[in-house]
Amino acid sequence: MSHAQLAPPIYGLLAEFDTATDLVYATKAAYAAGYRKMDAYSPFPIEEASEAVGFHKSRVPLIVLLGGILGGASGYGLQYWINCISYPLNIGGKPYQSWPAFIVPTFELTILFAGLCGVFGMFALNGLPMPHHPLFNVDRFSLVTRDKFFLCVEAADPKFDMEDTERFMQSLEPVSISEVPH
Amino acid sequence: MQQGPEERTILQDVPWPDEPPVMAPGQTFGSVTDTIADAVLTRPIGLGWLFGLFVGMTLLGVLMAAVTYLFLVGVGIWGIEVPVAWGFAIINFVWWIGIGHAGTLISAILLLLKQTWRNSINRFAEAMTLFAVACAGMFPLLHMGRPWLAYWMFPYPSSMGVWPQFRSPLVWDVFAVSTYATISAVFWYVGLVPDLATMREKAKHPLTRKIYGLLGMGWRGSARHWKNYEALYILLAGIATPLVLSVHTVVSFDFAVAIMPGWHTTIFPPYFVAGAIYSGFAMVLVLAIPIRKYYHLEGMITMRHLQNSAKIMLATGLIVAYGYAFEAFIAFYSGSTYERFMMENRWFGQYAFFYWMLILCNILIPQVLWFPKVRAKTGWLFLISLVILVGMWLERFVIIVTSLSRDYLPSSWGHYTPTRWDYAVFFGTIGLFTTAMFIFIRIMPAISIFEMRTLLPEAEVETK
Numbered sequence: 001m002s003h004a005q006l007a008p009p010i011y012g013l014l015a016e017f018d019t020a021t022d023l024v025y026a027t028k029a030a031y032a033a034g035y036r037k038m039d040a041y042s043p044f045p046i047e048e049a050s051e052a053v054g055f056h057k058s059r060v061p062l063i064v065l066l067g068g069i070l071g072g073a074s075g076y077g078l079q080y081w082i083n084c085i086s087y088p089l090n091i092g093g094k095p096y097q098s099w100p101a102f103i104v105p106t107f108e109l110t111i112l113f114a115g116l117c118g119v120f121g122m123f124a125l126n127g128l129p130m131p132h133h134p135l136f137n138v139d140r141f142s143l144v145t146r147d148k149f150f151l152c153v154e155a156a157d158p159k160f161d162m163e164d165t166e167r168f169m170q171s172l173e174p175v176s177i178s179e180v181p182h
Numbered sequence: 183m184q185q186g187p188e189e190r191t192i193l194q195d196v197p198w199p200d201e202p203p204v205m206a207p208g209q210t211f212g213s214v215t216d217t218i219a220d221a222v223l224t225r226p227i228g229l230g231w232l233f234g235l236f237v238g239m240t241l242l243g244v245l246m247a248a249v250t251y252l253f254l255v256g257v258g259i260w261g262i263e264v265p266v267a268w269g270f271a272i273i274n275f276v277w278w279i280g281i282g283h284a285g286t287l288i289s290a291i292l293l294l295l296k297q298t299w300r301n302s303i304n305r306f307a308e309a310m311t312l313f314a315v316a317c318a319g320m321f322p323l324l325h326m327g328r329p330w331l332a333y334w335m336f337p338y339p340s341s342m343g344v345w346p347q348f349r350s351p352l353v354w355d356v357f358a359v360s361t362y363a364t365i366s367a368v369f370w371y372v373g374l375v376p377d378l379a380t381m382r383e384k385a386k387h388p389l390t391r392k393i394y395g396l397l398g399m400g401w402r403g404s405a406r407h408w409k410n411y412e413a414l415y416i417l418l419a420g421i422a423t424p425l426v427l428s429v430h431t432v433v434s435f436d437f438a439v440a441i442m443p444g445w446h447t448t449i450f451p452p453y454f455v456a457g458a459i460y461s462g463f464a465m466v467l468v469l470a471i472p473i474r475k476y477y478h479l480e481g482m483i484t485m486r487h488l489q490n491s492a493k494i495m496l497a498t499g500l501i502v503a504y505g506y507a508f509e510a511f512i513a514f515y516s517g518s519t520y521e522r523f524m525m526e527n528r529w530f531g532q533y534a535f536f537y538w539m540l541i542l543c544n545i546l547i548p549q550v551l552w553f554p555k556v557r558a559k560t561g562w563l564f565l566i567s568l569v570i571l572v573g574m575w576l577e578r579f580v581i582i583v584t585s586l587s588r589d590y591l592p593s594s595w596g597h598y599t600p601t602r603w604d605y606a607v608f609f610g611t612i613g614l615f616t617t618a619m620f621i622f623i624r625i626m627p628a629i630s631i632f633e634m635r636t637l638l639p640e641a642e643v644e645t646k
Contacts, residue, residue, distance in 0.1 A: 129399035147211030
């Protein structure tokens with residue numbers, strides 16, 4: 001292709017399917033055919049679909065763990081610093097570092113940081129919020145929030161070729177195929 | 183959430199042949215979406231809804247008036263007086279926060295236990311949690327006397343150089359309740375995002391589309407996004423579970439760490455948590471029964487949900503009964519004169535009527551839930567739930583008022599009579615809760631659409 005260096009004129013090709021099973025098998029076929037820059041879209045989570053696009057491991061659990069550790073450490077650290085360094089105060093003869101009493105706020109801050117890091121991390125990893133996306137240019141795609149399933153092979157994929165890819169996608173027997181303009 | 187047949191566990195809620203199903207037959211992805219979304223988008227505003235909102239807003243107006251007067255004059259307008267300085271404010275705080283617990287139990291604990299029947303009630307149960315916590319959170323602030331100094335409860339480097347007292351359960355409460363409110367809010371919002379995308383696509387009016395579009399963050403159902411989403415959702419459930427148990431435990435520490443007779447006992451944390459779930463499920467039924475009828479959602483919130491909730495109420499009610507029995511046993515077994523007097527005072531003292539009413543409402547009447555015939559009647563379930571809500575409120579009244587009014591020294595004994603302002607604030611928060619619930623079911627999908635889709639047999643990926 002002579003214009004390979006130019007930006008591809010379209011975002012990709014979008015195939016529509018009626019069932020979750022069709023989507024998963026089409027995605028597996030596309031992966032087997034060597035396509036990597038692609039994604040499956042569905043109205044509800046399908047574990048097999050993320051496996052099929054080659055996305056096996058989410059980094060969200062790691063973020064939640066780190067958030068929890070950070071929250072717990074800062075929760076206990078805050079109480080230690082306040083009670084032992086900043087303003088030591090004798091309360092009923094109890095030790096400055098009354099660790100059993102400090103467990104409750106430490107625990108709560110662990111949960112708080114873990115939860116908030118997880119939520120912000122999930123949205124960040126997903127690149128959301130993104131109110132505009134090329135896929136929304138295809139009218140049928142709005143049904144992904146209702147009852148239809150889509151597979152998009154992106155033009156940025158090195159293996160992408162307008163005719164070849166379209167022929168390949170036809171072989172997956174989708175309901176329809178549409179070009180996704182930018 | 184998604185689960186394959188091989189993941190069925192012994193805890194799985196699999197209906198017997200003659201039992202009601204989790205979802206009425208004949209539903210499709212499209213029909214589930216339409217039923218839930220159209221209740222918000224195309225259904226005209228009905229008289230029933232307007233009347234409900236009117237009642238709620240009237241009571242909300244009472245709350246505004248009562249709180250304004252409270253800010254002008256001070257907590258002296260309430261019936262609280264030494265020795266009973268806690269009164270309605272703390273009773274209502276404990277009551278409301280307990281109600282919130284069922285929402286988290288449904289959304290988090292039942293998710294971890296793979297109880298997929300929860301999918302049709304978790305959304306509004308989570309909303310219930312949020313609004314209940316909002317009502318609860320108000321009371322300690324109002325009770326402080328100088329609510330505009332509420333930020334003193336948080337550890338911040340102030341020019342006064344002092345810090346909160348971290349050995350006090352009241353400070354633990356600040357951390358527990360504010361964390362609970364935050365995590366409940368984000369859990370609810372994260373669950374809403376895919377449904378807000380559905381609403382964005384289904385809404386007709388450009389402004390409505392914009393609002394749902396902004397809130398929905400441009401969710402497009404990508405497999406990679408779902409994977410991260412599911413990982414987060416299950417982890418949030420995992421951390422919300424110990425959180426919800428910790429919140430009422432910490433609330434019970436407000437009592438148990440003090441040395442008042444009747445409060446200083448180790449049974450408090452488990453029995454408070456059980457009582458919280460007990461009253462919370464009662465509130466879930468009080469909300470679910472009218473919602474399913476009014477919005478014709480009987481196909482999604484089926485008798486199965488109501489019956490399962492009734493069974494949970496029965497179980498937690500028995501734990502609460504055990505708590506009462508053990509409280510009484512320990513009072514005598516301890517050999518402490520003060521503990522024994524506390525119990526005798528509860529039984530025969532000036533507030534004995536409320537104690538026996540609480541036994542009637544919380545223990546005796548709910549036993550009719552043993553009968554399958556009672557569990558099959560929505561009217562009965564609704565009434566029993568109301569009785570339990572009253573009973574759980576009385577429980578907190580009895581715990582707080584009987585102990586404080588009769589402590590160690592007869593010279594410091596007293597009497598507690600709530601004033602009209604106490605009632606105004608209490609019923610006012612019911613108004614706030616009602617108003618918020620009515621607005622919520624009008625503007626947000628009251629049932630989780632995407633989780634309902636996963637319940638359909640078509641959601642399973644077949645092997646070719």
